[in-house]
Amino acid sequence: MKRKLKKQSKVVIIAIITTLLLVLIATSILIWKTKNQNENVNETKITLIDNLDIEVFSEINNLDLIKDIKNGEITSEKEHIDTNTLGKQEIEIIYLDDNSEEKEYTFTINIVDTEKPTITFDKELITTVGNDINLLKGVSAKDNYTKDIKVSIDGDYDFNKVGEYTIYYTAKDSSNNKTKEEAILIVKEKSNDTNNEKPPVVSNNSNEFTTSKGFKGYTKNGITYIDGILIANKTYGLPQSYGPGLTKETQAAINSMAAAAATDGINIYCQSGFRSFETQQRLYNNYSSRDGAEAADIYSARPGHSEHQSGLACDLCSKDNSACINSGFDNSNEAKWLSNNAYKFGLILRYPEGKTNETGYKFESWHYRYVGTELATKLYNNGNWITLEDYFGITSKYK
Numbered sequence: 001m002k003r004k005l006k007k008q009s010k011v012v013i014i015a016i017i018t019t020l021l022l023v024l025i026a027t028s029i030l031i032w033k034t035k036n037q038n039e040n041v042n043e044t045k046i047t048l049i050d051n052l053d054i055e056v057f058s059e060i061n062n063l064d065l066i067k068d069i070k071n072g073e074i075t076s077e078k079e080h081i082d083t084n085t086l087g088k089q090e091i092e093i094i095y096l097d098d099n100s101e102e103k104e105y106t107f108t109i110n111i112v113d114t115e116k117p118t119i120t121f122d123k124e125l126i127t128t129v130g131n132d133i134n135l136l137k138g139v140s141a142k143d144n145y146t147k148d149i150k151v152s153i154d155g156d157y158d159f160n161k162v163g164e165y166t167i168y169y170t171a172k173d174s175s176n177n178k179t180k181e182e183a184i185l186i187v188k189e190k191s192n193d194t195n196n197e198k199p200p201v202v203s204n205n206s207n208e209f210t211t212s213k214g215f216k217g218y219t220k221n222g223i224t225y226i227d228g229i230l231i232a233n234k235t236y237g238l239p240q241s242y243g244p245g246l247t248k249e250t251q252a253a254i255n256s257m258a259a260a261a262a263t264d265g266i267n268i269y270c271q272s273g274f275r276s277f278e279t280q281q282r283l284y285n286n287y288s289s290r291d292g293a294e295a296a297d298i299y300s301a302r303p304g305h306s307e308h309q310s311g312l313a314c315d316l317c318s319k320d321n322s323a324c325i326n327s328g329f330d331n332s333n334e335a336k337w338l339s340n341n342a343y344k345f346g347l348i349l350r351y352p353e354g355k356t357n358e359t360g361y362k363f364e365s366w367h368y369r370y371v372g373t374e375l376a377t378k379l380y381n382n383g384n385w386i387t388l389e390d391y392f393g394i395t396s397k398y399k
């Protein structure tokens with residue numbers, strides 16, 4: 001009985017071992033098979049473009065976002081992405097994997113606004129002591145996304161104290177893109193207090209004179225010439241009857257300049273050329289009743305003192321840019337081209353930036369005056385424009 005039992009258990013043990021072996025072999029085969037199958041089907045790898053922050057309003061489609069696909073094929077149709085709203089957006093792409101099975105891949109993009117607002121403003125504001133002016137008058141801001149951008153102003157300034165103050169205009173859009181621009185506020189003494197200024201060196205008895213820089217000048221029929229150049233500014237006026245129209249030389253210079261500019265892709269034209277005494281009178285009266293004479297004198301000439309009446313000046317505008325005869329033109333490609341090239345055609349930037357004390361006018365990036373190439377080249381001064389007043393040693397002040 002004992003022996004039979006021993007024999008039986010031996011059989012059981014052998015059976016167990018055999019079963020275990022069989023299971024082991026089966027498992028091994030299965031593992032080997034699975035592994036082999038995996039090696040035959042390669043994993044699909046999709047690479048997206050590096051930056052998934054997409055600028056608002058940009059033209060982009062879903063397939064532009066995919067840089068590369070390995071072991072698979074995109075089957076999604078090309079589809080335009082709506083980039084008109086800021087924020088996250090989920091994108092779905094359908095592809096076939098290496099086994100030609102259709103699969104879905106999703107990822108998130110972010111529509112962002114990184115463009116700063118732009119501010120249009122006057123770089124120089126001038127007033128007299130005790131005469132508050134609205135520093136936000138004529139100031140405006142634009143943005144690619146946010147409508148109704150407000151401009152704030154800061155800086156240490158005092159309308160009751162003579163001085164030059166730096167003021168700052170700031171505009172911020174809804175994405176916190178900020179633009180900060182600097183302007184100068186000049187608070188001058190009251191004009192009747194400026195007796196310590198040197199009067200222009202003009203002899204009243206003779207119509208000939210010599211300027212403080214030694215240039216010979218004369219006045220004939222009420223028109224002043226210095227070194228042969230007609231001068232029309234706040235000191236030297238023109239008679240009411242003087243009205244030559246835009247002179248031939250000025251017109252010709254502007255025509256050849258516009259033609260040369262066009263070959264550089266810059267399209268300019270003379271928006272305002274000759275202006276009669278009467279036209280200037282009407283303009284100046286409008287401005288001074290709107291802003292007050294003190295303020296109007298900085299940007300508009302009194303009748304008889306406008307360079308436009310000489311027929312030698314033109315306000316240039318762009319055919320491609322809406323900013324025309326305002327500070328919005330200052331940083332345009334057109335203004336830059338003009339400032340760099342006008343002298344070649346005998347034209348000068350008549351009221352350069354920061355020269356108000358010499359010219360009597362604020363910066364006008366659009367106002368050009370014909371003087372001939374010889375003098376224009378000297379005044380160009382490698383881009384650092386010299387004013388006619390500084391060059392000849394004369395003033396521009398109303399008597």
Ligand SMILES: [Zn+2]
Nearest residue numbers: 313314315367
């Ligand atoms: Zn002008």
